[in-house]
Amino acid sequence: LFAHLPRHHEVDVAGVVARGTAAALPLPAIQLGLTLAQGSLRGANARCIAMLDVFRQVVLEFRSAGGREFARELNPLLNSVISFLVFCRPLSVSMGAAIKHVKAAVEKLKLEPSAKERLLGVISSFVQEKILFAGDHLAGEAAKRIQSDDVVLTYGYSSVVAAVLLRAAAAGTPFAVVVADARPLLEGRRMLRALLAARVPAQYVALNGLSFVLPRVTKVLLGAGAVLSNGAVLARAGSAAVAMAASAAHVPVLVAAETYKFHERVQLDSITHNELGDPDLLVEMPGGEKAWLEGWREQEGLGLLSLMYDTMPAQFVSMVITEVGAIPPTSVPVILREQRADGNMA
Amino acid sequence: MPHRHDPCCQAVVLAGASGSRLHPLNSGGTPKVLLPVANRPLLSFPLRTLEEAGVAEVLVLCEGDAAASAVQHWLAGYSGALAVEAVRVTEGSSPVEALRGVRDRLRAPHVVLLSGDVVTEVPLQAQLLTHRLRGAAVTPLLARRRESAAAETKPGQAPKNVDYVGLTADDGLAFYLHSPDRARQLRIPQRVVDRVPSLTLRTDLTDMHVYVFQTEALRAVLAARQDLHSLEESIAWRCAAFLAPEGAYCCRANSLQAYAEVNRDVLAGAHAASLLREAPNAKYENFVHSSVQMGSKAAVGAGCMIGEDVVLGDKSTVKRSVIGPNCRIGAGAKIINSVLMADVTVEDGAHVHGSILCNRAGVGAGASLRDCQVSPEFRVGEGADLRGEVPAGGMNFYNTGGRPATFDPFDDPRGFRKRPKSIFVRHSGKLSGLAVLFLTATVIYLHSHRRTLHSHLAAKDYQLNAIVEEKEAISRTLREKDHKVSVKTVESEHLRRTIERLQEEVSTQSTRALEATRLAEETTRASAAKIKALEERLQADTARYTSQTVEAHMARHHHRLSMLETAMGHERREGEEEPQEDPFAKLP
Numbered sequence: 001l002f003a004h005l006p007r008h009h010e011v012d013v014a015g016v017v018a019r020g021t022a023a024a025l026p027l028p029a030i031q032l033g034l035t036l037a038q039g040s041l042r043g044a045n046a047r048c049i050a051m052l053d054v055f056r057q058v059v060l061e062f063r064s065a066g067g068r069e070f071a072r073e074l075n076p077l078l079n080s081v082i083s084f085l086v087f088c089r090p091l092s093v094s095m096g097a098a099i100k101h102v103k104a105a106v107e108k109l110k111l112e113p114s115a116k117e118r119l120l121g122v123i124s125s126f127v128q129e130k131i132l133f134a135g136d137h138l139a140g141e142a143a144k145r146i147q148s149d150d151v152v153l154t155y156g157y158s159s160v161v162a163a164v165l166l167r168a169a170a171a172g173t174p175f176a177v178v179v180a181d182a183r184p185l186l187e188g189r190r191m192l193r194a195l196l197a198a199r200v201p202a203q204y205v206a207l208n209g210l211s212f213v214l215p216r217v218t219k220v221l222l223g224a225g226a227v228l229s230n231g232a233v234l235a236r237a238g239s240a241a242v243a244m245a246a247s248a249a250h251v252p253v254l255v256a257a258e259t260y261k262f263h264e265r266v267q268l269d270s271i272t273h274n275e276l277g278d279p280d281l282l283v284e285m286p287g288g289e290k291a292w293l294e295g296w297r298e299q300e301g302l303g304l305l306s307l308m309y310d311t312m313p314a315q316f317v318s319m320v321i322t323e324v325g326a327i328p329p330t331s332v333p334v335i336l337r338e339q340r341a342d343g344n345m346a
Numbered sequence: 347m348p349h350r351h352d353p354c355c356q357a358v359v360l361a362g363a364s365g366s367r368l369h370p371l372n373s374g375g376t377p378k379v380l381l382p383v384a385n386r387p388l389l390s391f392p393l394r395t396l397e398e399a400g401v402a403e404v405l406v407l408c409e410g411d412a413a414a415s416a417v418q419h420w421l422a423g424y425s426g427a428l429a430v431e432a433v434r435v436t437e438g439s440s441p442v443e444a445l446r447g448v449r450d451r452l453r454a455p456h457v458v459l460l461s462g463d464v465v466t467e468v469p470l471q472a473q474l475l476t477h478r479l480r481g482a483a484v485t486p487l488l489a490r491r492r493e494s495a496a497a498e499t500k501p502g503q504a505p506k507n508v509d510y511v512g513l514t515a516d517d518g519l520a521f522y523l524h525s526p527d528r529a530r531q532l533r534i535p536q537r538v539v540d541r542v543p544s545l546t547l548r549t550d551l552t553d554m555h556v557y558v559f560q561t562e563a564l565r566a567v568l569a570a571r572q573d574l575h576s577l578e579e580s581i582a583w584r585c586a587a588f589l590a591p592e593g594a595y596c597c598r599a600n601s602l603q604a605y606a607e608v609n610r611d612v613l614a615g616a617h618a619a620s621l622l623r624e625a626p627n628a629k630y631e632n633f634v635h636s637s638v639q640m641g642s643k644a645a646v647g648a649g650c651m652i653g654e655d656v657v658l659g660d661k662s663t664v665k666r667s668v669i670g671p672n673c674r675i676g677a678g679a680k681i682i683n684s685v686l687m688a689d690v691t692v693e694d695g696a697h698v699h700g701s702i703l704c705n706r707a708g709v710g711a712g713a714s715l716r717d718c719q720v721s722p723e724f725r726v727g728e729g730a731d732l733r734g735e736v737p738a739g740g741m742n743f744y745n746t747g748g749r750p751a752t753f754d755p756f757d758d759p760r761g762f763r764k765r766p767k768s769i770f771v772r773h774s775g776k777l778s779g780l781a782v783l784f785l786t787a788t789v790i791y792l793h794s795h796r797r798t799l800h801s802h803l804a805a806k807d808y809q810l811n812a813i814v815e816e817k818e819a820i821s822r823t824l825r826e827k828d829h830k831v832s833v834k835t836v837e838s839e840h841l842r843r844t845i846e847r848l849q850e851e852v853s854t855q856s857t858r859a860l861e862a863t864r865l866a867e868e869t870t871r872a873s874a875a876k877i878k879a880l881e882e883r884l885q886a887d888t889a890r891y892t893s894q895t896v897e898a899h900m901a902r903h904h905h906r907l908s909m910l911e912t913a914m915g916h917e918r919r920e921g922e923e924e925p926q927e928d929p930f931a932k933l934p
Contacts (some may be wrong), residue, residue, distance in 0.1 A: 014472050016475065017472040022475060030475065033477065
């Protein structure tokens with residue numbers, strides 16, 4: 001069923017060297033690739049910012065013959081960096097959007113002499129406007145929607161959701177948070193730590209305990225990896241279950257996403273576009289319990305599936321909060337159309 | 347395949363060791379790094395490793411003028427993609443001083459320092475990448491030992507010649523100690539323990555003498571500490587350890603045994619492709635140069651390398667050996683597990699086993715060499731039988747069988763002679779001492795107890811005689827017993843016959859008895875019949891009798907009845923008021 005998705009493979013220094021292109025790649029790119037492959041860097045915003053940082057360093061160290069040849073020489077280098085990052089871990093939608101933006105800028109700048117500085121400006125403005133400022137504005141908007149005595153349910157860790165909740169806490173609104181979490185990534189613990197550091201009352205529950213907490217929950221706030229054209233939201237595996245359970249309990253589901261995460265494709269299920277994670281993470285049991293799946297590779301007919309993302313259909317999402325406002329999921333194509341128009345104009 | 351030069355890396359190859367442990371291979375003035383391994387100089391292997399890693403500049407540090415000029419001479423013909431330069435370093439200087447000398451020429455941000463005798467197929471690029479990614483000050487290459495250090499030591503004793511390597515959880519090097527002798531205790535500095543949360547000490551890794559340094563750090567240390575230092579003392583730096591991948595071949599040819607092993611391992615099919623850049627002959631798995639003339643029935647086994655213009659005589663055998671160019675192997679010669687350098691002559695019928703023959707050496711006809719190292723231009727005489735020796739000496743010294751070879755002590759100042767010895771030879775001192783002790787002990791014991799021994803002997807003689815007499819007595823009794831046994835057998839025969847007769851009688855008697863019983867039965871049956879007849883008659887009589895008596899009774903009764911009836915008729919007529927009496931009650 002998932003044979004169309006690229007298999008997960010281990011990436012380490014020896015593998016990178018064996019691939020043969022290690023000499024041509026700048027060191028920051030190799031470093032980022034290894035970090036991504038090991039899973040120490042996760043999350044749409046974090047990965048995108050790190051990749052753009054690598055691009056910035058690549059452009060800084062790039063020495064070309066002349067301004068005219070800039071694009072022709074830079075493009076192969078960028079492509080090699082991108083293909084290496086893809087080799088380490090498939091790109092996320094946010095990274096794809098950033099790459100598209102940067103490549104369009106490179107194309108436009110190829111006839112100018114001071115191309116390097118302008119390109120660096122483009123990259124940094126993308127980070128500043130589309131990610132950081134957007135996130136900040138979004139946090140302010142969404143924090144207003146958290147009222148007193150709200151019980152907010154969230155799943156896993158999302159930098160945007162964390163920003164929203166911390167902003168609401170800083171504004172003084174008394175509210176409580178329930179953090180749902182699931183193996184193997186257990187990202188909810190990171191959210192819990194952040195909330196407890198800000199002295200927000202938080203409860204930690206496993207995903208299968210959702211039905212116990214839902215009666216007390218007033219709204220659900222989720223982060224997104226991408227928002228698709230038909231209103232479906234791509235998020236960490238498990239979020240769709242949270243959204244479905246919440247909508248069945250008539251609890252509003254709010255998704256916080258910047259507009260750069262919007263994508264034109266239409267996705268109806270979690271199978272067509274997804275990412276396979278490390279299956280060995282499923283084998284390790286926390287708390288020192290015995291790993292029952294230990295020899296799973298030798299077992300015939302047994303395969304471990306670890307999906308990174310899942311898709312929640314638009315019917316489960318009440319509202320998508322972006323930096324341009326709160327929109328219903330059916331209005332996503334409008335935002336996309338506007339973005340396209342902006343891209344054509346600029 | 348052109349490699350892109352990495353401008354961030356330079357290399358320094360330490361080729362200065364005089365190779366005193368490789369005596370007598372270097373006694374012909376060849377520096378250690380130019381000794382042939384698989385018919386190419388040893389130096390070409392580290393150079394190839396550097397070339398593949400894309401290092402641009404290489405400095406080869408040679409000790410002394412002779413070595414430097416020899417290396418320069420060879421480098422003139424070097425056609426690789428590296429910019430190699432031979433630098434002369436003063437003789438007798440340690441590696442640190444040599445480094446200090448070239449310190450100013452190190453410009454690149456990273457410098458690779460390696461020993462000139464390292465033969466490895468571990469990609470240096472991976473080590474460089476790890477070094478740069480970790481931002482370490484030095485990254486040594488640690489390879490897994492082929493056999494465990496504790497394999498040759500008795501249990502309970504620390505092993506010799508072990509590298510103690512302390513690694514942190516993320517493969518950083520925190521502690522390193524090389525101990526050639528038995529280390530009874532290991533002192534780990536407090537700062538190491540404070541700095542690292544968890545430390546794993548391993549003894550299965552050896553330092554391969556391939557290091558990647560950050561030039562700044564190296565220069566700072568060299569400037570700061572004017573005294574000698576070795577790698578162990580630099581643990582204040584950030585060290586990342588690069589572990590050689592499993593199965594990658596890594597070896598240093600720094601002793602005679604290692605040199606011979608490297609020669610053989612490099613030719614093995616698995617490593618040949620990556621180390622030699624040559625594929626072996628697919629059918630025979632060996633490397634035979636096209637200009638080799640092979641005699642009839644000459645056999646070259648797998649894992650051999652034969653250089654150019656070699657003449658192999660008829661019926662000669664070469665197994666797992668390396669034969670340099672221009673050698674002459676005579677007919678019927680056997681060369682097994684050996685290394686022959688250039689221009690060596692092995693005459694007919696010679697056996698060379700596990701030996702190393704240097705340039706222009708010669709082995710006479712019928713000679714047999716085992717585990718020897720023949721120095722250059724030395725000729726072993728005909729029929730000589732040498733085991734584990736180092737025939738050495740000046741030129742034109744001919745040794746015929748029987749005369750011992752002279753040994754020049756100046757050729758081997760340190761007295762190193764690493765020859766493989768059998769277990770008995772290694773422990774021969776101990777064994778002979780033990781034997782002598784044992785013999786003297788027995789002699790002393792015997793001498794002090796000689797009188798008692800005599801008396802013991804006499805007693806034993808007496809006992810022996812007594813035993814002999816007993817033996818005779820016993821044999822006599824045995825004979826008598828035999829006689830008795832025979833008599834008894836005769837009697838038993840007799841008895842058996844009587845038994846048979848009696849049995850016959852018994853059988854006749856029994857038949858008679860049977861007849862008698864039959865007759866008796868008949869008579870009893872007849873008498874029983876008679877008795878039955880009599881009984882029947884008796885019964886009939888009694889029946890008749892009883893019926894007669896019953897009839898008589900009945901008749902009497904009837905009579906009485908009739909009398910009574912008449913009487914009653916009378917009485918009724920007389921008095922009808924009288925109660926009726928039961929007339930029958932009066933009857934008996």
